[in-house]
Amino acid sequence: MKRSRVKRRRTPVGASPGTLIAEPGAGRTELRLTLISPEKCKTIDRAGIADVAAHYDKWPLLWLDCTGLGSVDLIGEIGRIFKLHPLALEDVVNTGQRPKVDFFDDNAYVVLSMIDDIASHRYEQVSIFFGKKYVVTFQERAGDPFDPVRKRIDGPMPNRLRTRGADYLAYALIDAIVDSYFPPVEAASDAVDGIEDEMLNAPQQGQMRQLHELRRTSHGLKGVLWPVRDALAALIRSETPCVTADTKIFLNDTLDHAMRLIELVETQRDTVTGLMEMHLSLSQARTNDIISYLTIVSVIFMPLTFLVGVWGMNFDPDTSPWNMPELRGYYGYPLALLFMAAIALGLVGFFKWKKWL
Known part of the structure; x- marks a missing residue:
């Protein structure tokens, strides 16, 4: 199987730090907003930036899951709402970062690699921001190991994911990625x-x-x-x-x-x-x-081939008694076969005695 190699676009040389440039083929950014409190939780699929701004200060804990990194303007707006560092946002859209953790004044930023397709050796970058009251995750494509975490959030009390802070939710997401x-x-x-x-x-x-x-x-x-x-x-x-x-x-x-x-x-x-x-x-x-067996077979047939070659020469015994008189023997053919068989068996016995067979 040919290993796929993805060409990634990097920030142009000399560009201002924090410049956001989507990579070729990056999908449109879709938002999923999960609002969490000890008493209840609420999930808004296909949320908009207005939903994020409206609920930002009204819930004890907020999880914004962003799928697709093609909408750099939307990603920039998310960064302004949550006060995410521009350099960290640049690492979000420039996938292929080494797993790491960075700390800022109001939040922490974790980059991890998630298995996307083990057969093609393809991994997906997941970026996790978490502060006092929020967790923001960015992933390249749909599909993640977070479904057990989502089910636990929706589960009945007692529920640690709804009573603990954003750092515990971030831990649960990191643990899900590692366990995957x-x-x-x-x-x-x-x-x-x-x-x-x-x-x-x-x-x-x-x-x-x-x-x-x-x-x-x-x-x-x-x-x-x-x-x-x-x-x-x-x-x-x-x-x-x-x-x-x-x-x-x-x-x-x-x-x-x-x-x-x-x-x-x-x-x-x-x-x-x-x-x-x-x-x-x-x-x-x-x-x-195999070479040893072929060599042994060749050695066995070498004297037999020599004898067949000698007896196959066209000498006429009527011309001289020295011109292969054995050709006139009544049992010459079977005796010749027995003689060659004796030679072959003798060689096999010799090889066994030498432990070459």
Whole structure:
């Protein structure tokens, strides 16, 4: 499978910092507004910027989920309402950022990579802003692992997502993204185990291609998960008022999940590397065995070919008694076959005695 490579547009050289330029192919920005209080919650699908401005100060907690990064004017307006830093907004629209966390006066900004399509090695950038009373998320395309979080928000009391602050909601979203890596990582580990079992029985040529794909997948996961670990550690160590001490306890659990994923990916990569080496060794050994058998067969037939060549020469025994007198033997043909069979069996016995067979 050919690996897709996406060309990304960057801010032009010399442009003012914070300039927002949509990438080619970016979808139109759609808003989903979730209003949260301990007593109730309300979700507005396909919300407009007027809905955001109208409810901004009227609810204890607000979650604005933005899907699609093509409407830079709308993204800029969202930044003005929530007082988001222009440089952070520039990172939002310039996807492909390394997972990280930045702290500002009124909010924190977290960038993570979410698995979009593991088969094509495509990841999606998710940007999360959270302050005292709001969480704003930006994602490139529709589809995310946040449905369990949405169901928990709509669930009955007691409900920590409705009674705790914005930092706890941000934690829940980050935890959902990290946990979404477990199914593909575990599936890849099962695939590696299956290939290992097959190779021990009979190595096949197609297994090497599968191993290359799995190694490329593990390299991609490693490149994503290590920065995620660093970002989570930075959130836990931070002294910002945006993250409470109680939420840091839950973030520690997410950090443990990230570390476990890293260990699984590292083990998977080492196993795949070992299997590739074993596949090459088994293939080389099989080739050597084939060459050995062909060599033995060639050695057995060499004297037989010599005898057939000698007896096949066109000498007339009537001209001279030295011109192959054995050609006149009554049992010459069967005796010649028996003689050649004896030579072949003798060579086979010699090879077995030498333990070459």
